[in-house]
Each structure stands twice: as structure tokens, then as C-alpha cells.
Amino acid sequence: MLSLLWTVFFIHVAIYLVNTIGASTIDNLLWILYLKAPTPTSKKAREQNRLKREALALKRDMNNTSSQDQFAKWAKLRRRHDKTMEEYEAINKQLSSQKTSFDWSVKTARWLSTTGLKLFLQFWYSKTPVFMLPEGWVPYYVAWILSFPRAPLGSVSIQVWSNVCATTITTIAEVVTAVFVRKAAAEPVSVPAGAGAKKTQ
Structure with missing residues (x-):
């Protein structure tokens, strides 16, 4: 078990690293790692990326298709594009909400394990x-x-x-x-x- 001396020292090392690297950078890195884990959220993220690629491809096809000479084809592409964008926006809204909850959880855990733990130790071991x-x-x-x-x-x-x-x-x-x-x-x-x-x- 770590002595009180080294425990306090390593807590301050962690606090310094968080302040130096940046809390938002750490949050984003953890979110990326979380999305790589086999979770329902990562499945949504993969679906979001697929819809984004599909929407871009449909947009490119629309731009390459004349709305006057090939109106039927252009209109079909437009409907598919709009439907894909609706699905993309719906998943994007869900992921944004989940990321907000994730960031709050990470911030809470980070504070409890660094500053919160430091304050607790200073109170508990004040004598x-x-x-x-x-x-x-x-x-x-x-x-x-x-x-x-x-x-x-x-x-x-x-x-x-x-x-x-x-x-x-x-x-x-x-x-x-x-x-x-x-x-x-x-x-x-x-x-x-x-x-x-x-x-x-």
C-alpha cells in the first residue's frame, strides 16, 4: 500500500497532467476509446458514419445529375438523400445527448479521483x-x-x-x-x- 507521502505526490502528478494536457482533450480521447468498445453507443456511431458517407455519395450523385434533363433520377436521389439526412440527424442528436452524459460522468470521476481525493485526504489526515x-x-x-x-x-x-x-x-x-x-x-x-x-x- 502506498504511503501517505507518495499518495499525495501521485495525486498532484495526476492533477498536473490533467491541467497540462487539458480536460477537454482527455474527455475527447476517452470518448473515442469508448466508441471503439463493443457498446450500443459505438454501434450508433458506426451507423452515423455509414449514413454520413451515404449522404455525401448521394449529394455527389445529385450534383452530377441534371435536374432538368434527368429530373426523375435527380428527384429519386433527392428523396434518398433527404431520408438519409433525417436518419443521420436523429442518430447525431442521440449521440450528442449521450456524449453530454458521458462528459459529465468523466468530469465527475476525474474530480473525485484528483481534487476531491486530495481535499478528502487533507481533511481526514489533517492530524x-x-x-x-x-x-x-x-x-x-x-x-x-x-x-x-x-x-x-x-x-x-x-x-x-x-x-x-x-x-x-x-x-x-x-x-x-x-x-x-x-x-x-x-x-x-x-x-x-x-x-x-x-x-x-
Whole structure:
């Protein structure tokens, strides 16, 4: 079982990843994965795609058919196109409603497993030290701050440790990003052989 120290740390890693990647991006990715699962919703999505392709094909045939010279054929295509579009819109409305419910469920689960869990742990373990400091290692006022608000004096409270984790993760991510950006900027741009000669000519 994970210790309280690592549990809080990994929760903040998850929160940082969600904030960095973007909640909407994660929601859309999960929706795509959900549609690939063998569910009634995925069946509707496949039917929607089929109707969309069929409607586009019928629209293309209509455009290639003269409404004056081949009116009977054009009218038949028009009726099929309108019927296909009606079916497509009906399924699209159902999928939109299901996606709204899906997004709400995902948002709720994400909040409960990250921010909600963090707040619960901070409340439940408010009197529990994350770890103890060596006796006399820091002055009294520093020890009091580190144990704020309700942890035993001489320990680090979960609230303080939570703030340390959040700050550390953000700082490390910024440093790593800056290093990669600088490295990418320092890489020389390769020039094709003979390009300079052609330019001088």
C-alpha cells in the first residue's frame, strides 16, 4: 500500500497532467476509446458514419445529375438523400445527448479521483504527520509552520506536503520543458548539399 507521502505526490502528478494536457482533450480521447468498445453507443456511431458517407455519395450523385434533363433520377436521389439526412440527424442528436452524459460522468470521476481525493485526504489526515523531522533540526517557528494546521509539532502536515508537491512538480516540468526547448533551438539546421552553390549562381 502506498504511503501517505507518495499518495499525495501521485495525486498532484495526476492533477498536473490533467491541467497540462487539458480536460477537454482527455474527455475527447476517452470518448473515442469508448466508441471503439463493443457498446450500443459505438454501434450508433458506426451507423452515423455509414449514413454520413451515404449522404455525401448521394449529394455527389445529385450534383452530377441534371435536374432538368434527368429530373426523375435527380428527384429519386433527392428523396434518398433527404431520408438519409433525417436518419443521420436523429442518430447525431442521440449521440450528442449521450456524449453530454458521458462528459459529465468523466468530469465527475476525474474530480473525485484528483481534487476531491486530495481535499478528502487533507481533511481526514489533517492530524497525521506525513513524516517527522529530526528533533531540533529547524527552529520552533519553522516547525510550527511545517506542521500547520493540525499535525504534531516537529512533523510535516499533509497540507504543507501537498503544497510542496504541487510546487515541485510544476517547477520540474518547467525546467525540463526549458531544457528541451533550448536543446531544440541549439540544433543546427541542416542545409541540403549544393544549396549554397545554387544560391551563389
